[in-house]
Every structure is written in structure tokens, then in C-alpha cells.
Amino acid sequence: MFGAVPLLIVPFVLYNLGLLGLFGGGDDPWMTEMFSFRMMSGGVFSMTLGDLMVLIGLIFLFIEISKSVRTTNASILDHLLSTLVFIAFLVEFLLVKGAAHSVFFTLMIIALFDVLAGFSVSMRSASRDINLN
Template sequence: MFNAFPLMIIPFVLYNLAMLGLMGSGGLPALKNDVVVLSMISGAIWSMSLGDLFIVLALCVLFFEILKATRNGGGSLANHMLSMLVFIAFLVEFLLVQDAATQVFFILMTITLIDVIGGFAVSVRSAGRDVSIGL
């Protein structure tokens, strides 16, 4: 069951919660609020906004999605189909919802596209290695 669940839906849901104002205060402007601010040894101030945190989360999720794609078997095909549906949801929302037309959402959508293409490529490549011909 877990193998068929597309993890890229997590950043999608989190972004939509932030867009609706259910995460923090102020709705979409909350994406620009700093969640981490650190003073570096060099004296510089490093900060990470909520939108940047979503991108980092999506990249971590992409790593686990690619790992899941290396396994062949139950749920693999369902995962690919559901990942494609998540990408389509990203694309439709990006094109039709005004608050989704941001750089953060576009980067999340691109990460999801890489997940779909990479998942298919890794699965096809690893499935080719599993074929054995008995002589």
C-alpha cells in the first residue's frame, strides 16, 4: 500500500493549506515569512522562508520517490499512475488558480514532473535487468 502512495502529494497539500491560510497567518504571504534565521560564523544572516522549506521538503520527497521506483512489484504501476495524477493536479492548479502562479509552486510542479519522468525511467531500466532468459 505504501509503495503505491505518491509522496509528492505532501508538498502539494502543504502548499494548498498555506494558500488557504490554514498554515500560519495571512494565507499566501506566509510563504515569504522566515521560519529559520541563523547567524553564520562569517557574520552573514541566513534565513529560510516557508516557501523555501516546501522546496527542500519536495526535494527530500523526490529522493524517496526515486528509491521507491527502483523496486519492481506490487504497487509500482499504481504509484506511477498516481504520481502522474499528482503532476496533472499541480499543472491544472498552476494554470487555473491565481494564488498558485508563484515561483515556489512552479518549482514544486517541476520537481513533480522530474518525479514522474524519473520514476518511469528508473522502473524501465531496472525492469530490463530483471529479465532473465533461460538457455
């Protein structure tokens, strides 16, 4: 049952915790620099909190796509819950002022890709199970 929980709920919750000010104050907490270091080329690599959120979303997207290739009864529930997570992203993006941010939009698109990829993989694997002979 726990395998049916969509992992993209984690970035959704983390973003909302950031809106509440848990990750630092200021006008835009997503621009807070997490770390930086000098590269051998002389350039400086830095990662902001927003970049980290997108990276977390992409890692969870990979896991979600890996989960979608299984053909169990829980996969149907997983797809349904993933769709609800995307709807939650969309509603918050449209109605909450703090969600009108490129980081949140990117996380919402990642959630959309999770929904589309999950259904595509499921339909593709289901079509292989159909025998025409």
C-alpha cells in the same frame, strides 16, 4: 498498498493549506521567515516558508526515487498516482491564481522529475530483466 501513495501529495496539500491562510496572513505567506541565524562569516542565513516547502518536496522526491527502484506490482500503481499528482499540480498552476508562484512552480517541477525518474528507473530495471539468450 500504502507504499503506492505518492509522497509528493504532501507538499501539494501543504501549499493549498497555505493558500487558505493556515500558515499566516499577508499577500505572500511563502516569504514568511521561519528562522535565521548569524553565520561565522558574518552573513545571515534565513529560511522562509517557501524555502521550507521546496526542501520538503526535495526530501520526498528522494524517497520517491528510492521507492521507484523496487519491482513490485505496487510500483505500477505508484507511477500512475505520481503522474496524477503531477497533473493536479499542472492544472492548479494553470487555473488557480494563488498557484502562480515560484514555490508552487518548483514543487510542480519536482513532481515532474518524480514522474520522469520513476518511469526511467522502471524501464531501465525492466530492460535488465529481459534475457536475449
